[in-house]
Amino acid sequence: MALKLFNTLSRSIQAFVPLDPAGKKVGMYCCGPTVYDFAHIGNWRTFIFGDLVRRHLEFKGYTVTQVMNITDVEDKIIKHVRLSRQSDLPRRSGTETGATADETKTSLREFTGKYEAAFFEDLKTLNCRLPHHTPHATEHIAEIISLIEKLIARGIAYQAADGSVYFSIEKYRGCGCTYGQLLKLNFDELRTGERVKSDEYAKESVADFALWKARVPEDGDVFWPGPWGEGRPGWHIECSAMSTKILGPSFDLHLGGEDLIFPHHEDEIAQSEGATGKHFVKYWLHGAHLLVEGKKMSKSLGNFFTLRDLLAKGFTGREIRYSLLTAHYRETFNFTLEGLQGAHAALARIDECLGKLREIAGRDALPRVQVPQSGIGPTELVKDFTDALDDDLNISAAWGTVFEWVRETNRQLAENSLSTAKATAALTAWDKIDSVLGIGAPDEIAVPTELKALLETRQAARKSKDFKRADAMRDELKAKGWVIEDTPKGPKLKKL
RNA sequence: GGCGGGGUAGCCAAGUGGUAAGGCAGGGCUCUGCAAAAGCCUCAUCCGUCGGUUCGAUUCCGACCCUCGCCUCCA
Numbered sequence: 001m002a003l004k005l006f007n008t009l010s011r012s013i014q015a016f017v018p019l020d021p022a023g024k025k026v027g028m029y030c031c032g033p034t035v036y037d038f039a040h041i042g043n044w045r046t047f048i049f050g051d052l053v054r055r056h057l058e059f060k061g062y063t064v065t066q067v068m069n070i071t072d073v074e075d076k077i078i079k080h081v082r083l084s085r086q087s088d089l090p091r092r093s094g095t096e097t098g099a100t101a102d103e104t105k106t107s108l109r110e111f112t113g114k115y116e117a118a119f120f121e122d123l124k125t126l127n128c129r130l131p132h133h134t135p136h137a138t139e140h141i142a143e144i145i146s147l148i149e150k151l152i153a154r155g156i157a158y159q160a161a162d163g164s165v166y167f168s169i170e171k172y173r174g175c176g177c178t179y180g181q182l183l184k185l186n187f188d189e190l191r192t193g194e195r196v197k198s199d200e201y202a203k204e205s206v207a208d209f210a211l212w213k214a215r216v217p218e219d220g221d222v223f224w225p226g227p228w229g230e231g232r233p234g235w236h237i238e239c240s241a242m243s244t245k246i247l248g249p250s251f252d253l254h255l256g257g258e259d260l261i262f263p264h265h266e267d268e269i270a271q272s273e274g275a276t277g278k279h280f281v282k283y284w285l286h287g288a289h290l291l292v293e294g295k296k297m298s299k300s301l302g303n304f305f306t307l308r309d310l311l312a313k314g315f316t317g318r319e320i321r322y323s324l325l326t327a328h329y330r331e332t333f334n335f336t337l338e339g340l341q342g343a344h345a346a347l348a349r350i351d352e353c354l355g356k357l358r359e360i361a362g363r364d365a366l367p368r369v370q371v372p373q374s375g376i377g378p379t380e381l382v383k384d385f386t387d388a389l390d391d392d393l394n395i396s397a398a399w400g401t402v403f404e405w406v407r408e409t410n411r412q413l414a415e416n417s418l419s420t421a422k423a424t425a426a427l428t429a430w431d432k433i434d435s436v437l438g439i440g441a442p443d444e445i446a447v448p449t450e451l452k453a454l455l456e457t458r459q460a461a462r463k464s465k466d467f468k469r470a471d472a473m474r475d476e477l478k479a480k481g482w483v484i485e486d487t488p489k490g491p492k493l494k495k496l
Numbered sequence: 497g498g499c500g501g502g503g504u505a506g507c508c509a510a511g512u513g514g515u516a517a518g519g520c521a522g523g524g525c526u527c528u529g530c531a532a533a534a535g536c537c538u539c540a541u542c543c544g545u546c547g548g549u550u551c552g553a554u555u556c557c558g559a560c561c562c563u564c565g566c567c568u569c570c571a
Contacts, residue, residue, distance in 0.1 A: 011500095031571075039571085046571035076569075183566075184499055235569085257571030258501090264570090288501080289571065291564080326519075327509060332502070332564060339508050342520035349519085352534065388510095396510040400518035410535060414526095467529060474532080485533040494533070 003060060003390045006330060008182050008261060008284040013392050018062065018252050019282055025063050027251030028054060029243040029281075030131065031260055032068035035115035036077045038306040039122060041324070041335060042290050042297055046257045048321060049287040049329045051128040053255060055436045056389050067246050068131035069239055070119075072112040072138050073232055078222050081111050085220070108222055109138075122307045125317035127438045133246050137238035141224045144233045144241045148211045150275040157274075159228050160202035163214030167267070169207050172274050179270055182261045182284060209267050210234035236267040240275070243268075249276040258286040290324075290333040310340070318439055319343040325437070329393055346403075351442055353406045354430060356413050360423035375408040376401070378422075378429035385433045402433070445495045451482060455491055458484075 003016040018026050030050040033039050039047070050068070057064050071077075085107060123130065137144075148165055151157035156171045169179050179185070203210075215223040215230040223230040243251065249272070256265060265284065272280040292303035310320055323343040327333040376384070381401060388397035409426060412418045418426075434440065454473055461470040474484055477493070485492045 033571085043571045049571090074569095185567080186498055259566070259570055261500095262566065263568090287571070289565070296564080323508090330501085331509085334508065336508070338520075342508070345521090346519050349534095356534095394510075396519095397517070400510065403518055407536085414535060462529080465529075471530080478532085483533065484531095486528065486531090487534080488527080492533085 003056075004392055005283055005285060006392050007282075008265075008286050009281075014283070016283065019250060020252075024061075025065070026057055026253065027247035028057070028064055028066045028253040028255070029239070029247060029251065030066065030068045031239065031254075031256035031264070032070055032131075032134065033115075033119050034071040034074055034076065035112040035119060036074070036080050037115060038118055038308060040297065041292070041305045041307065041310065041320075042257075044122070044126060044307055044320070045290050045324045045333065045335075046255075046287045047123070047128060048126060048324045050255045051126075051438065052325065052329070052393060052395065052436070053253065053285065054129060055438060056393065059386075059432070059436045060390075065133070065247065066129070066131040067133040067135065067243060069242055070112075070116055070134055070136045071238060072116070072136050073108070073222060074137075074235060077108070077112060078219055081108050081222065082218065082220050084111060118308075125307065125311070126321045127317060127440055129438075135242040135246065137233060137242070140238060140242050140245065141226075141233065143245050144237050145212075145226050147237060147241045147244075147271065147275055149227065151211065151271065154274065157211055158204070160204070162202035163229050164202070164210050164231065165212035165228050166203040166208040167211050167270060167274070168204060169270070170205060172270055175274070177270070177273055180266065181269055182266050185262075185266075209236065209263065211237050211271070236264055237271060239264075240268050240271040244272060244276065244280075249278040249280070251281060253283050253285060254281040255285045255287070258288050261286055285329075287329045288332050290335045292335050293337070294334055313337075315340050315344075316443070318442070319347060322347055322439060325395055326399065328396055347439065347442070350402070350406055350439070353409055353413070354427070354441075357409065357418075357423045357427050357430075360413075360418055360420055361427055363420055375411075376405045377408070378425045381405040381426075381429045382432055385436075389436065398433075398437075402437075447482070447493045451477060451480065451493060455484065455493060459491060 004013050005016050006013050017023070020026070028050075030047070032047075033043065050066075054064050054066050120130075148157060151167065152159075152165070154175075156175065157165055157167050158171075159165045173179055211234045212226060212228055212231050213234055214228070215232070219232065223232055243254070254265070254268075261284075269280050291297070292301075292305065295301055295303060297304050307317075307320065311317070319340055320343075323335065323340050324333070326339075326343075384401040385398050388394045388401060391397070409418070412422075454477060458470045458473040458477075461467070461473065477484060478496075481496045482493045483496055485494050
């Protein structure tokens with residue numbers, strides 16, 4: 001089966017055909033983090049969704065170039081930097097801080113650098129493949145300026161009286177371009193009442209958006225020189241500049257959270273197609289948001305979690321990854337702590353099965369009971385799994401296949417009918433699909449030697465039928481967080 | 497107001513015009529000195545409500561109720 005994806009542009013599921021005539025290379029751009037805070041669980045759902053798309057494409061044999069922007073200059077960042085400077089430098093909290101431009105720029109970088117580092121750490125914790133390029137907005141000011149110049153040259157952008165440069169939607173549409181490709185827009189019905197008062201802007205039309213924001217006092221020293229005076233990039237422009245720089249004027253995939261459809265992605269299309277005259281992106285994919293415990297995540301409800309919050313509660317990265325990967329990407333997902341507990345149990349089930357398979361695979365060929373095999377084997381596992389994901393990334397169906405395979409494997413394990421060769425084949429199949437799931441193996445926790453000794457002493461006590469003493473030692477181990485698993489082949493220790 | 501998603505067992509979540517995947521939790525069993533761990537089995541006469549189309553609808557159509565999102569910064 002060929003890969004099919006839901007394209008927001010057509011609002012339908014389409015066959016995925018890369019722009020590359022050879023059908024091999026795929027360019028993919030994922031909207032990345034704005035580094036003003038730790039990324040929360042909702043952000044992570046979207047980033048893991050991007051990781052899934054990339055992994056599945058690579059699994060299918062495509063050579064993917066993944067780009068993820070790091071937005072490191074933006075209103076909120078500037079605000080936070082300003083506040084942090086004011087608290088750092090209370091005596092200077094006047095109109096003029098006395099700081100030089102370089103000092104402040106450093107502090108902007110320090111501020112964003114902290115969250116950027118955290119972002120990459122979290123990415124690793126969740127076992128996401130590192131994007132091939134992670135360009136920074138602040139390092140692409142030249143490209144941004146050049147893009148804006150193109151738009152001005154084409155008459156689609158203009159500098160207003162406030163010094164800022166805006167994108168003219170009217171001029172853009174006048175060129176025969178379409179504004180509103182990703183969603184239906186009714187410009188006469190756009191609610192303008194709740195927006196920031198339109199008369200605060202010097203732009204020609206309310207819907208026009210800023211490409212270059214003229215420097216204002218609140219920006220502090222966060223500004224760059226530009227042909228239109230000092231200022232900084234608008235919100236959408238860096239994505240257009242960086243994506244086309246790395247992936248070219250037209251590329252295959254652009255991903256983001258569903259909230260970015262408008263205005264961010266719509267404006268990206270306008271800027272990019274307005275400047276290049278070429279079709280920007282072939283497939284737009286949008287991930288749905290999540291709820292936490294059935295409600296919209298908010299700090300006041302106490303259901304706002306960063307990845308770090310969940311790690312502090314004792315959950316692991318792979319449990320969180322699994323949990324965020326259980327539901328289809330276009331459905332709102334209800335993220336619950338109960339679900340995370342369930343993730344722990346579900347993963348343990350897979351781990352247990354794989355552990356037994358490895359045990360058999362690692363041995364010399366042993367005689368096995370010959371039982372006619374039915375149900376899902378390694379071949380079916382890979383095929384059904386692939387088919388499920390090819391169908392617009394139906395991950396739930398894919399998991400269904402995985403667990404059916406686990407159950408069938410366990411049955412065979414129980415009847416001792418799995419040969420060394422079959423176990424090896426099963427593990428090879430698992431490795432294939434795990435290259436997409438990215439679940440990996442649990443962290444190996446070494447059993448402390450004193451606990452091993454305790455376990456041996458308990459065994460001795462059991463042998464001599466001193467069960468009271470043996471049970472006391474079992475309790476002692478449990479108190480230390482280790483549970484004994486008595487198997488026919490002897491006891492094992494498992495970390496709780 | 498405009499536009500767009502959802503409502504499937506205790507919880508999470510796939511899916512199909514022909515009678516409901518999977519995970520967690522629960523229950524039963526196996527194993528065990530007893531447990532635990534692990535494994536197996538089991539668990540929705542029913543898919544928001546009411547109508548309609550159909551031999552047959554959870555799946556198609558209509559109405560209604562509830563809910564979420566976008567239209568403004570936002571994954």
